[in-house]
Amino acid sequence: MRFNNVTLCLVGVVLVFNACETSTQPAVQQTVQVPSDDAATLDDLPNCTGGREGDIERVASERTFYICSDGKWGPLQITKETGDNPKREDGYGAASSNGTQDDDNTPTSSVTVVPSSSGMDIPALPSGDESSSSASVIPSSASEVVITPYPSVRVTTVSAIDCSNAMYCPQDCMHTSETTRCGKVYTGLDDGTGTQGYLWSYTDSDNGGTSSFYWPSGMAFGSFEVPSRDNLGYLKGTAQFGSGFEYPFVRLGFHIAGEKKSADITTWGGMCLVYSATQDFYLIVRFNGDNEATGFDLIQAKIPLKKDKSLVNVTWDDFIQEGWGTAVDKGEAIAKADRIEIGFKGSAGTTNDFSIYAIGKYGTCDW
Secondary structure, three states, rough: OOEEEEEEOOOOOOOOOOOOOOOOOOEEEEEEEEEEEEOOHHHHOOOOOHOOOOOOEEEEOOOOOEEEEEEEEEEEEEEEOOOOOOOOOOOOOOOOOOOOOOOOOOEEEEEEOOOOOOOOOOOOOOOOOOHOOOOEEEEOOOOOOOOOOOOOOOOEEEOOOOOOOOOOOHHHHHHOOOOOOOOOOOOOOOOOOOOOOOOOOEEHHHOOOEEEOOOOHHHHOOOHHHHHHHHHHEEEEEEEOOOOOOOEEEEHHHHHHOOOOOOOOHOOOOOEEEEEEOOEEEEEEOOOOOOOOHHHEEEEEEEEEEEEEEEEEEEHHHHHHHOOOOOOOOOHHHHHHEEEEEEEOOOOOEEEEHHHEEEEEOOOOOO
């Protein structure tokens, strides 16, 4: 395995456990070896044994560094600092300066990274719209960057659901020609153009990538929603991640009020999904000009993989920017949102099999 040397200034690298208190320790600068060969997924990380204590690995599917500590792999919050006094700058949902611990007992640590004289091996910030789905990519021009961990969200396995109050409930629309609510994500905010709510997709092909969606029976774009709904009662597909672009991705999306109109969706309180997926994916709140405003660090919530049909409710507090781009006012962004996207990303050669049973405002996907 090839390694890159990275100089680390460890400022209070601590793990917080229940009923434990920690204190910040003096800064200690050291050089560690970070493997340049990524682990494809979290499952591909080696066992976190005593001999690997303090080892750092990068997970390609997450675009995130993980540290081995006390027998567990936990994500790093990384601050790139060029000055003599490193400090953190919390973004939405950022951990405290002493770190956090998620509900699944996965430790989270913070590390201040000081570039060595030869410079850090930091991936270039992607260009184009697709880069919003890349996580933990640090722009080389930034003086201080904190990679904000995603909040843990509660996911419940479900069987039968009542999604009649959701914005998208394909099980209630099987074999119907009714178009007011069926065949789209019905927000009730149409601007009169008839373009609100219809699902569309795009991929990394404009950036030389070869990622794609696969729909049952090879259903092509433009016809995937109705056949899947009528035959299955839910939307089913596979995100296939190909080569040719460094950050493979595919996305589904819909306009909230129409192609040329924004809407204030603050009162939604967040969003809900009933879904299954073999990899994590993301719900993304978009607004006009957000690529430029955020430096492609978009506002999104991370939805964990669940192979069984599951319900998740995410509040607006669960939507964050990862911290490597330009921070924007999240409340203002939600008040002028124009589309919602479901983003899938992964390493070339991998897939994400997913099903969408319901999409709605917070708390409406299962009554």
